[in-house]
Amino acid sequence: MKTRWRIPGSLDGLLVGAIIVVLWEVGVRVGNVPNYLLPPPSAIAQRMVQDIGSILYHTAATTLEVMIGFALAIIVSIPLAAALAQMRTVERMLYPVLVASQTIPKVAIAPLLVVWFGFGLAPKVLIAFLICFFPIVVDSLIGFRSAPKEVSWLARSMGTTRWQNFINFQIPAALPHIFAGVKVASTLAIVGAIVGEFVAADRGLGYQLIVANGALDVTLSFTVLVVLSLLGVLLYALVDMVERWALPWHVSQRAIEGDGR
Amino acid sequence: MSAALSLSSVGKIYQAKSGPVQALDGIDFSIGEGEFLSILGPSGCGKSTLLSLASGLEFPTSGNVALSGKPITHAVTDIGIVFQTDVLLEWRRVLDNVMIQPQIRGLDMKLYEQKARDLLALVGLTGFEDKYPHELSGGMRQRVSICRALIHDPPLLLMDEPFGALDALTREQMVMELHLLWLRTRKSVMFVTHDIQEAILLAQRVLVMTPRPGRIAEIVEVDLPFPRKPETMETRRFVELVAHVRHLFERHGVLKKY
Ligand SMILES: Nc1ncnc2c1ncn2[C@@H]1O[C@H](COP(=O)(O)OP(=O)(O)O)[C@@H](O)[C@H]1O
Ligand SMILES: [Mg+2]
Numbered sequence: 099m100k101t102r103w104r105i106p107g108s109l110d111g112l113l114v115g116a117i118i119v120v121l122w123e124v125g126v127r128v129g130n131v132p133n134y135l136l137p138p139p140s141a142i143a144q145r146m147v148q149d150i151g152s153i154l155y156h157t158a159a160t161t162l163e164v165m166i167g168f169a170l171a172i173i174v175s176i177p178l179a180a181a182l183a184q185m186r187t188v189e190r191m192l193y194p195v196l197v198a199s200q201t202i203p204k205v206a207i208a209p210l211l212v213v214w215f216g217f218g219l220a221p222k223v224l225i226a227f228l229i230c231f232f233p234i235v236v237d238s239l240i241g242f243r244s245a246p247k248e249v250s251w252l253a254r255s256m257g258t259t260r261w262q263n264f265i266n267f268q269i270p271a272a273l274p275h276i277f278a279g280v281k282v283a284s285t286l287a288i289v290g291a292i293v294g295e296f297v298a299a300d301r302g303l304g305y306q307l308i309v310a311n312g313a314l315d316v317t318l319s320f321t322v323l324v325v326l327s328l329l330g331v332l333l334y335a336l337v338d339m340v341e342r343w344a345l346p347w348h349v350s351q352r353a354i355e356g357d358g359r
Numbered sequence: 360m361s362a363a364l365s366l367s368s369v370g371k372i373y374q375a376k377s378g379p380v381q382a383l384d385g386i387d388f389s390i391g392e393g394e395f396l397s398i399l400g401p402s403g404c405g406k407s408t409l410l411s412l413a414s415g416l417e418f419p420t421s422g423n424v425a426l427s428g429k430p431i432t433h434a435v436t437d438i439g440i441v442f443q444t445d446v447l448l449e450w451r452r453v454l455d456n457v458m459i460q461p462q463i464r465g466l467d468m469k470l471y472e473q474k475a476r477d478l479l480a481l482v483g484l485t486g487f488e489d490k491y492p493h494e495l496s497g498g499m500r501q502r503v504s505i506c507r508a509l510i511h512d513p514p515l516l517l518m519d520e521p522f523g524a525l526d527a528l529t530r531e532q533m534v535m536e537l538h539l540l541w542l543r544t545r546k547s548v549m550f551v552t553h554d555i556q557e558a559i560l561l562a563q564r565v566l567v568m569t570p571r572p573g574r575i576a577e578i579v580e581v582d583l584p585f586p587r588k589p590e591t592m593e594t595r596r597f598v599e600l601v602a603h604v605r606h607l608f609e610r611h612g613v614l615k616k617y
Contacts, residue, residue: 248444
């Protein structure tokens, strides 16, 4: 069989990223765009090296808020969804409240949270938590309900107890959906923490962004934005890795494997 | 001979969104201990419904269903079911899909693992024990689900079009394997199919159904000698029985007359 040389699938994303960076750099230089409007990637890289100390300091602060809020959301949402899935009436009563609460923009309540919980870690963690909470609950709930009728019939014909049913059928069937929700949440967690820092903070990438904007230091603003998106990508990749490890049987990976042949 | 499973004047009405659907009406029959009964009918005539009533997964709207003389009030657990879809658990490897039965039932896992391997070998799946279901073809998947229905050695086996997804060659082979297995173990079997030849080749009696609502057209005695073989299908008696069932379907408008 003839084999054509192909770019390994895992490098596709990196390749596109590299192309964007090159186009950006060339565009800025050829078009003579001034640094205070759009700095080229080289200037951003330079700035990153130069200010590495303060950037790492603020990155650490934001990462801490993100991780706590994100972890809290996972710890609370999944068991809540699992419980709701067992009790249809409770779900019917609580679900509209959940949806209604979700229509309130987190940005709008951020100042309130600062009033309630002060300027420290708590309000940022809380906003990150609130913003992550909903997608995980919704997807997990779908997951815990995803077993088709025949699966519950099979379970009943074996005489499963409710607990056996939950452990052996509901949880494994729910996991792909749970991971989908957690992935969405992983990107939102950072948004939440930054919103909190915008309102009131003395550290964190959101704080650094506000400072840079105030000083019209566009290069620093872009540097922070780049760090933020890297942080987001890393967190997403972490969840993806855990998923691959935990669900080797899962459909979405099946599709990717099939694509590679 | 006491009846393993008996249904008397059973009717089943589903409450669908579009209104009530009468799936079964006036169903009367029993399966004796060790008997192989085929249920034959076109799709939508209530075969799957019959199976879910027999297993206590659904309950009749009228009439009675009894197992060894006792009315069924709960899901029957002393039973092996092969559903119309294979219902494999995607997150479990092939062997573990079969082993779910002994695991849930709290049986000796070591002992049953060997049994599971033997069963998988019997249906030609040696070497696939550690594959995930999505790595198997439709026919292989259904064979795994047959192993899962057999592993705990149930006295009553319910099979809902188990070979429907198989290609013709594998199908003939599986039919013969099932026949040999039944001759060896003499379980009571309720075998649902829409294939006339398959129904006759395997069974001692064939219950022929008509649709909407599902009723019994006739229960046909299959007086063919055992063991049956693929060649049995070439015998005169077999051909007569097939023709008889075909005429039944024609008379009830299931098959068109040409
Ligand atoms: N859960 C259900 N709700 C409503 N109608 C149903 C349900 N299950 C089956 N039916 C209807 O009952 C009839 C018999 O269905 P089924 O037993 O699946 O037939 P078969 O297995 O012979 O194809 C069909 O008309 C079908 O649409
Ligand atoms: Mg059916």
